[in-house]
Amino acid sequence: MTLDWWTFGLQTVNFAILVWLLQRFLYKPVLRMVDARRAEMEKVRASAQEDREKARAERERVATEHAQIEAERRKTIADARAEAEALATEKIDQADKEATEIREKARTSLAAERKAAETDIRRAALDLGTDIARRLIEELPVESRTEAWIGHIEQHLAELTEAQRSALLQGMDGTSALRVVAAAPFPESVAQHWRERLQTALGHELRIDFAHDPDLVAGVELHFPTAVLHFSWRSTLEAIRAEIEDDAETR
Incomplete structure (x- = not known):
């Protein structure tokens, strides 16, 4: 069997042309497509990562706001409870003060009425004694x-x-x-x-x-x-x- 160098050369040239054509019209476009796809995927991943970061930041912000709202709610409740307790204490103290004043006024009024009654009784007793004495004396010669x-x-x-x-x-x-x-x-x-x-x-x-x-x-x-x-x-x-x-x- 003999080697046909002319044919071998043609085939080699054909193969080189094929490789060049594949590289120019297939491999490089495919690589560019792959690179573009990779870049797009990287961009998507970066965007997704950014969205995840934003979502995490939003969750943290919401959690912080919730915590602040809860703290404010608890503080408001505590302040309202303290104010209610202070108001209740003030009302109780005021009621005790008013009750004490009422008792003192009632005691003073009762004492005054008792003294007035005692004075009236003493006046009446004096008038009655005077009338009795006058009648008894009139019976004497x-x-x-x-x-x-x-x-x-x-x-x-x-x-x-x-x-x-x-x-x-x-x-x-x-x-x-x-x-x-x-x-x-x-x-x-x-x-x-x-x-x-x-x-x-x-x-x-x-x-x-x-x-x-x-x-x-x-x-x-x-x-x-x-x-x-x-x-x-x-x-x-x-x-x-x-x-x-x-x-x-x-x-």
Whole structure:
């Protein structure tokens, strides 16, 4: 078998042309397509990676916002609870204060009412005692009633100094009279008896007139031109009534 170099050369040239054609029109385009495909895939992968990063960042942002919202919600709830507790405490304290004030006012009012009632009772008791005393005294004979008083008056006049007696008698001239006011009218015999004893006690001849005033309850008053001597229960009762009124005002 012989080798046809011409044929071999033609085939070699054909093969080289084929390789060149394949490289030019097939391999390089395919490589370019592969590279383009690879680049596109890389771009897609990069885009996907970027999307994943964005998605992760968004998840983190959302998670952070959720955490902030939850923290704000808890803080709002805590603040609202604290405010509600503070308000409740304030309301309770205010209610306690108002209740204390009401109790104090009620206690003060009750005490005032009790004191007013006690004062009214004391006034009523004084009025009732005065009325009872007046009725009991009216049942006694005038002579018995007046004897004790004239003795008391004589003792008082005897204890006066000369200057005090002179002061009482000042202005007692022929036109002035000593006026004896009794709780009940004096019979003429009793009046004359009193004139004699008063003139003796005072050491002067005096004109003595008599009058009566039921408000004295018992006893008499000696009305001199410059002074009045009280020997009646009215003055004592008025002093007691004044004590009652003063006690009522100071309570």
